[in-house]
Amino acid sequence: MKVSSLTFYYCKLLRMKTMRKFLWLFGAVLALSSCGSMGIDGSGPIERRNIPVQDFTGIRVEDGIHLYLTGDQDLTVNAEGQGNILDITEIVNDGGLLKIRFNKRVGNHAGVTVNIGLKDPIDYIGYAGSGTVSMDADTALMQGNKVLLEKSGSGKAVDIRAAGTDVSFRLEGSGSINGSVEADQFYSKISGSGNIQVFGTSNAQQLEISGSGKYRCRDLKTQKSEVHISGSGEMEVWAEEELNVSISGSGRVRYKGNPEITSNISGSGSISSL
Template sequence: MKTTAIAFFMLLFASVSVFAQKELVTGSGTLKKESRSASSFKSISTSGSFNVYITPGSGSNIEIEADDNLLPYIVTDVENGELQLHVKKGYNIKPTQKITVNVSMAEVKSLAASGSGGFYSKGTLKGDKVELGISGSVIIDMDLKAEKLEIGVSGSTKIALKGNVTKVEYGISGSASVDALALQSESVEVAVSGSGDLAVFAEKKLDISISGGAKVRYKGNPSINQSSSGSAKVTKID
């Protein structure tokens, strides 16, 4: 399995944190929307608790809804085609409600998140090779059309996928839950450790490597190459 991107994200999120005293800013309770201009981006990375809603379309529009006094502490930078969402250095924020970020993207290349929050599609997102790198307690709910999808997950992430992707690769550790029965795929590769629970659709080929108490359920009639240890289970869904 080619897991270069997955390995990159896992190393990124496993890096050692440096603890420092930060000023806490509590939300006012008054929500406000703020539009921000940005250069074009095909990738998004978040650090913190941001709920990102992605609409397919031209342009790279950004709209943030949060407590009005927290908006100045929410940073939106674009570097090398990647939108980076994070809290201003030296501060922690405590919102009274979920922070919502609405963006539009003509094409998706990669999405990465650490912490909490999530990525949600509002329509079918398109890309050639799409990479997802997730760490923490993140929710993913997406409709995708792509040639290839690579997913690297650690933690208790919940993922729901639908659409059409020719080849999908999953690298899962921890207690992640994946429901991709509605994601039509020809070839699927699964590598799971821990107590992950995956449900996938594979039309032609399914490669599985699982350990621990992981569970993999699948639909379709693929040829199967399986390696498992511990109490891991693989089950076909009729």
């Protein structure tokens, strides 16, 4: 073998070894940075802290923080969780909207619950994450001319009580909403595989499913109901006078009452009485 060929061979071998070392170091750095990006782990016992806030009319919650609402003679807010996680839990009033979230990335912890005693009803709740929103009251804690509950993620909204001229529930993801409604007009939309169960009364309602979600509204009494399904979703509704059904796909609508039915079905969808 010529000298030039040997030189080329050894240079190539050296480059390969150098590249392997570089890739190993790069992988190690990437692994360490990934571990660091998991966030702050909770430590210590559960604490409760009172949070002073001004009056607000809506609440927005992020990061899977649990929210528990009750009626009270005075407005009260407190947070429960491990101390170092409460240190990075942000609860601020931004122009009448109470925002609740973590201001740093969190890792494993025992959970954070924000308990709010409402002196006056609110008209908006927006919730994102895998936690739970729940209410414990004899009267509707959500009231107003326009009332909106927005839920995204895999969490639950439990025992929601809403009353108003226009009440809307919007659900994205695989989560769930259940509660009662007293309204002139009720509107609700599911995008994904979530489910909504509602009882009460509404003069009219409009329901939409995009995906495989499920409505269980057989105990929400309405005079007129308009329902739309795109996909394989399922609905149970109560309509006394009119039922307008639109299905694109394999969705199914089951109804209660004796309404006049208008339907437009594209696909293998079906309508039947309960």
